Amino acid sequence: MQWLLQEFQDTQKLADALDRLKIPFTWHKVVPFIGELVPEPEIINSASVVMFGSYSLWRYAERRALSPGVFKIPPFVHEKTWHPFLLNGADAVFLTLSEIPGQLPDDGRHWFLRPVDDSKEEPGNVKSSAEIISLANKVLAVNQEEIPKGSLRHDTLLMLTKPARILREWRIWVVDGRIVTWSLYKEGQRVVYRQEIDEDALDFAKQLVGCNPGYSRAYVLDVCRTEHGLKMLETNCINAAGFYAADLVKLASAVDDLG
Numbered sequence: 001m002q003w004l005l006q007e008f009q010d011t012q013k014l015a016d017a018l019d020r021l022k023i024p025f026t027w028h029k030v031v032p033f034i035g036e037l038v039p040e041p042e043i044i045n046s047a048s049v050v051m052f053g054s055y056s057l058w059r060y061a062e063r064r065a066l067s068p069g070v071f072k073i074p075p076f077v078h079e080k081t082w083h084p085f086l087l088n089g090a091d092a093v094f095l096t097l098s099e100i101p102g103q104l105p106d107d108g109r110h111w112f113l114r115p116v117d118d119s120k121e122e123p124g125n126v127k128s129s130a131e132i133i134s135l136a137n138k139v140l141a142v143n144q145e146e147i148p149k150g151s152l153r154h155d156t157l158l159m160l161t162k163p164a165r166i167l168r169e170w171r172i173w174v175v176d177g178r179i180v181t182w183s184l185y186k187e188g189q190r191v192v193y194r195q196e197i198d199e200d201a202l203d204f205a206k207q208l209v210g211c212n213p214g215y216s217r218a219y220v221l222d223v224c225r226t227e228h229g230l231k232m233l234e235t236n237c238i239n240a241a242g243f244y245a246a247d248l249v250k251l252a253s254a255v256d257d258l259g
Contacts, residue, residue: 001259004041006030006053010243017248023256035059048259055240071218075116076235081212087231088161098154100136104129111160122152126163168225170197171244172205175218175254183244193245204230
């Protein structure tokens with residue numbers, strides 16, 4: 001597998017793992033808005049190239065027909081097999097930015113919101129209804145043609161759910177239907193990176209992976225422990241998700257084997 005890495009602190013950790021595995025890679029910068037790589041890589045075999053860095057790398061991979069390139073994933077909320085396991089999935093409200101001013105009541109309620117698509121346009125966070133309406137109005141005040149790629153747009157579909165008290169959160173890396181590594185990344189409100197997972201949480205993650213085997217060849221799965229048990233938070237693009245305390249040697253080896 002030919003590895004192309006965008007220069008980030010996290011990808012430097014991945015580069016160290018690739019060095020330990022004696023897997024070659026090259027460093028590249030991404031030209032903003034255009035998406036070209038500097039220096040331009042010399043592709044040896046377009047059917048065996050993988051890229052790690054920002055989510056926008058998918059555009060370069062798609063233009064060059066690189067495979068696997070970037071593992072784009074469907075919105076997890078559209079996967080019906082996962083609906084029973086989602087955190088507040090049954091109570092979710094789905095609105096585009098253009099629909100929010102007219103359909104979201106300004107009643108002081110707080111919502112957890114995130115884009116449905118795994119596009120990183122807006123990080124998952126809690127906002128009041130007034131803050132969400134204000135955000136929507138700011139975006140809607142800008143002509144759609146003037147909004148840069150990767151930013152919130154008039155037609156961006158958002159998922160809004162009731163905020164929940166989360167006790168622990170884990171990130172799990174899935175490659176070829178198999179969990180290869182994991183990391184704790186939050187305890188209550190504290191950010192904590194440790195390469196550990198509760199046994200029942202790992203079993204829960206295996207259940208989620210097993211009940212949706214065709215989702216993607218590689219992706220990141222976030223699960224959490226709440227006062228009401230274990231829940232699925234979301235999925236993320238494996239090429240652009242933070243590594244936290246994952247075993248990157250195991251991850252790099254598993255991804256490289258796909259080539």
